[in-house]
Amino acid sequence: MSTHASYYVPEQSRWPILASIALFLLAFGAGTLINGITHETGGGLGLLMVLAGALLMGGILVGWFGNVIHESRAGLYSAQMDRSFRWGMSWFIFSEVMFFAAFFGALFYVRTLAVPWLGGEGDKGVSQMLWPDFTAQWPLMNPPDTEQFAGPKALVDPWHIPLLNTVLLVTSSFTITLAHHALLKDQRQRVVRWMGVTIFLGITFIGFQAYEYVEAYTKLGLTLNAGVYGATFFILTGFHGLHVTLGTVMLIIILGRILKGHFSSQQHFGFEAVAWYWHFVDVVWIGLFLFVYVI
Structure with missing residues (x-):
């Protein structure tokens, strides 16, 4: 039986703020590339931001879902969860x-x-x-x-x-x-x-x-x-x-x-x-x- 029978409240996490940063990098970088901004005016920076955002988001997903899997395997989740x-x-x-x-x-x-x-x-x-x-x-x-x-x-x-x-x-x-x-x-x-x-x-x-x-x-x-x-x-x-x-x-x-x-x-x-x-x-x-x- 779950040790948290009513509701599980997770600990404070850094993942949401990191995900926000990654999404900003992806959106801003993609907008720069789609609008055809050249390398002289920031096109290279746009591609770099897209790559950085994608890598950061990949790492976040691995860490965040890894935490969820660990919590589930530890029996922390209830029927309500x-x-x-x-x-x-x-x-x-x-x-x-x-x-x-x-x-x-x-x-x-x-x-x-x-x-x-x-x-x-x-x-x-x-x-x-x-x-x-x-x-x-x-x-x-x-x-x-x-x-x-x-x-x-x-x-x-x-x-x-x-x-x-x-x-x-x-x-x-x-x-x-x-x-x-x-x-x-x-x-x-x-x-x-x-x-x-x-x-x-x-x-x-x-x-x-x-x-x-x-x-x-x-x-x-x-x-x-x-x-x-x-x-x-x-x-x-x-x-x-x-x-x-x-x-x-x-x-x-x-x-x-x-x-x-x-x-x-x-x-x-x-x-x-x-x-x-x-x-x-x-x-x-x-x-x-x-x-x-x-x-």
Whole structure:
């Protein structure tokens, strides 16, 4: 039984203030780079800040979650604390849903409003005067200012790598569910086996997406500068790829904890939290496959 039956109040920690510093370095450095500030005016400093912030945040996560694991293994957490963790993870995933909802909203705004307006919807005369050769269609292959933003030469075929990646992620949702059911039955070898398959599927997805990006840049002319289609394509798929990468790292950490015997059939919220996150990443990809690649 937990020695803190009602509520656990942790000791004062340096992690929150250090995390704030790391986030500031990441945000300020990324803003410097995105806005195209040159080395003479601080571009080199921006890259240095991003790297420093990323390294600091990585160290913070290792130390902070290490403390949480130690406290959990020491029996300091009660049922109330378990509920707090579950609510916290639920709200975190909700914030991620809103994060992607904003980008999907931008995509729909461009497709259903901005592009038709640029094509002259409501004022054809002005449109023809400004961009006489512009055709309002999606995907946008010929941006209005083709001299500054050349459109892509071709689009990614959704029925090859994107479809394969969809199969990989959907399959991984089943394999992590099988691992969860095995953990509930204390079948350790099955847990390790299905977790290993899930991690393999996640790494394979990342590899295929990297190959797709190289092909898009080198052969298709589909880059971040390829008009609004290129920008929305890489922002949506890129952030999702980052989430898959982080999710895969989380799965590897959970597998390591399973091998150390950290979880039981009754107490394994760390496993459940990562599984929730992985299912969320899978659902987002289905939306991306449909609205970015297919439709």
